[in-house]
Amino acid sequence: MTDTHQSGAGESAGPPGPAARLTELDAEQLDVLRGVGRAWGRVSASPQEWRRALPVDPDLGAFPPAAQLRPARFERLVPLSPLGAASPGEQVDTQEPAAGRLGRAGAWLRRHVLGVPLRSSALVSERMRKLVALPVLSADALSSVAYGPEAMLTVLVLAGTAGTAYSFPVSGAIVLLMVAVGLSYRQTIRAYPHGGGSYIVAGANLGPVAGLVAAAGLMTDYVLTVAVSIASGVAAITSALPALAPDTLVIGVAVIVLLLAGNLRGIRQAGALFAAPTYAFIAAMFALIVAGLVDAAGQDFRPRPTPAVTVTESAGLYLIMRAFSSGATAMTGIEAISNAVPAFKPVEWRQARTTLTWMVGLLIAMFAGIVVLIHLAGVVPRGAETILSQLAHLSFGSGWVYVFVQAATAAVLLLAANTAYNDFPRVLSLLARDSYAPRVFMRLGDRLAYSNGIILLSVAAALVYVAFDGRTAALIPLYAVGVFLAFTLSQSGMVVHWWRLRDRHWRKSLLFNALGGLLSSIVFLTAGISKFTEGAWVAIVAVGLFLLVTLRINHHYTAVRESLRLRPQTVELPGHTTGGPGPALCAPDSSPAAPARTVSEGGENEEVPGEIRHLSVVAIASLDLAGMRALAYAASLRQPVLALHISLTDQEAERVRGYWTLWGDHLPLEIVVSPYRATVAPLVHYIEALHRQHPELTLTVILPEIITRHRRHQLLHSRTAPRLRRALRSVPKIVITTVPFHV
Known part of the structure; x- marks a missing residue:
């Protein structure tokens, strides 16, 4: 998942930040996507079979439109219930637990100086x-x-x-x-x-x-x-x-x-x-x-x-x-x-x-x-x-x-x-x-x-x-x-x-x-x-360095976009999920012969592989090579798969759904429109809501990850997986895994 963009314009005091910008696919990439969809159809189970295999209801509701949000007189923040909350006012604390005395002291200081994390609030x-x-x-x-x-x-x-x-x-x-x-x-x-x-x-x-x-x-x-x-x-x-x-x-x-x-x-x-x-x-x-x-x-x-x-x-x-x-x-x-x-x-x-x-x-x-x-x-x-x-x-x-x-x-x-x-x-x-x-x-x-x-x-x-x-x-x-x-x-x-x-x-x-x-x-x-000698040279040099650094950063991102571009003969496909060796694709507990298992009130009681039931959630930002590789990896596991996209605008959601349909709609897709804040928080809420639906499931969150040749360039890419691990560390039976894509 990419980091957040916010709806707004200009360097202004109005709505925060830039509008969501999903890279549009050109005609060549659309043709490749259509061809990849046909290839998936030959090696993958049917879309209906993937949907029947889902052990959860992926529709957890939606956040309210921004036009319906009304702050209090002296506030700009409106509390929102997390997706799938049991009651309208329920809030979920996704702050990671602090470890050790220093960790607890740091958490106490952070909470009292910076305040409690606003993980269920909308900015209006x-x-x-x-x-x-x-x-x-x-x-x-x-x-x-x-x-x-x-x-x-x-x-x-x-x-x-x-x-x-x-x-x-x-x-x-x-x-x-x-x-x-x-x-x-x-x-x-x-x-x-x-x-x-x-x-x-x-x-x-x-x-x-x-x-x-x-x-x-x-x-x-x-x-x-x-x-x-x-x-x-x-x-x-x-x-x-x-x-x-x-x-x-x-x-x-x-x-x-x-x-x-x-x-x-x-x-x-x-x-x-x-x-x-x-x-x-x-x-x-x-x-x-x-x-x-x-x-x-x-x-x-x-x-x-x-x-x-x-x-x-x-x-x-x-x-x-x-x-x-x-x-x-x-x-x-x-x-x-x-x-x-x-x-x-x-x-x-x-x-x-x-x-x-x-x-x-x-x-x-x-x-x-x-x-x-x-x-x-x-x-x-x-x-x-x-x-x-x-x-x-x-x-x-x-x-x-x-x-x-x-x-x-x-x-x-x-x-x-x-x-x-x-x-x-x-x-x-x-x-x-x-x-x-x-x-x-x-x-x-x-x-x-x-x-x-x-x-x-x-x-x-x-x-x-x-x-x-x-x-x-x-x-x-x-x-x-x-x-x-x-x-x-x-x-x-x-x-x-x-x-x-x-x-x-x-x-x-x-x-x-x-x-x-x-x-x-x-x-x-x-x-x-x-005023050059009085200090103006500092500002002039700063402008020159700023221009040099920003152009170099843009050059790197342009090269990465070119590497991620859909091209013929470059998209990976999953192994056969219909017929062939290995267990058939099925939902957990759908077989009457499924072994009995218990889940303790505070955690997991699974000691043998047969007792673990999976759901893979692929957090997909866009249908590029990295995203397609993550989807292929998830499908190859022959376990139920749910693709999840966090959109920041309705227009972005429609575009993603159009691309998904063009690809062939092979896997179940859930789109959450969250125009309020970072994409990670709605993703955390969604995963927690799925866990509350079926606490016995092991949820594996799969994310594509860009791996750069030079370590300094890694700083230019989001670190979504570590942030998810920190946020979900206290929730049992959540696994975060990444599918690397080297550029």
């Missing part, structure tokens, strides 16, 4: 209204005003007063960029109403390599979103509590560990609960801006003198472009709404466009307001205190309002870091679906989260955070490269999209996207060149 998508979607999807973008203006000023102040004089022109250019990119993403929403992230848009319009480069920019962006947001959040905390400044690295890493544990638990509260920190931050920023403007009005808006700073550079074009690229990081996260269009209530694309307009308007108002306050207050960046903290001190002193501003800033920055935990694993699962990343990243864990992607993001973000000493200013040069690389490719892809489509108003849409792509490319090139 939230449909958000605009007032909820705005704070949930805009946290990353809106929180960036906490460090964007300061990043710009940190560069300009290198030229002293002459440099800070350019703060207004540079800010004006950034605001123009925000408007242009915001308008261009409105066009993206209209063109991709099911979610159009940079990877999808660039790949569909510019080709796979461009899509991979965009994905590399996104992945870099998400890693740095965690690192930068936590660095800024910790800076807000240490500004209010200077005594904690020496512990910056420890606090930041501890926050990453907390985010890791929280996301591995997999339970996302409804958007309404996440809205509070963002709205609190918006209120704090506007309170700060209004209070600062009122104070300035009392002084006739005369700017306060700027403290003396050491001049290290001249105020030239190079410095201004560096400041522009640093300040433009205030736009990070602006594409999140275009990714999450399916998460909105109907009409989805209209709601998404309206929410995007609100977000851009708020972003511009807060960014411009903070820049004006910086100019009027005459503050400059200081290592021990952030710009926002200085402004809040000037307006509110050290009272509770100041504490509220700092707490709201820290909270929204940490929330922005958590946004990356939603998007990074989804992009990785999309890449895995398209065979550009190991398929292990499509797997949902016990808590319905992409656990492997979450762990990878946490490790990468922690390494980056520690390597740059948790300093926001040191991380910003890396940040702009990935963000605007993805922006540039996404908008360039949209230009090609409109040029090909040429529907109504296509020229206006193309113009908006072309302007957004041009300005984004300017920022990308400026950041890459001007």
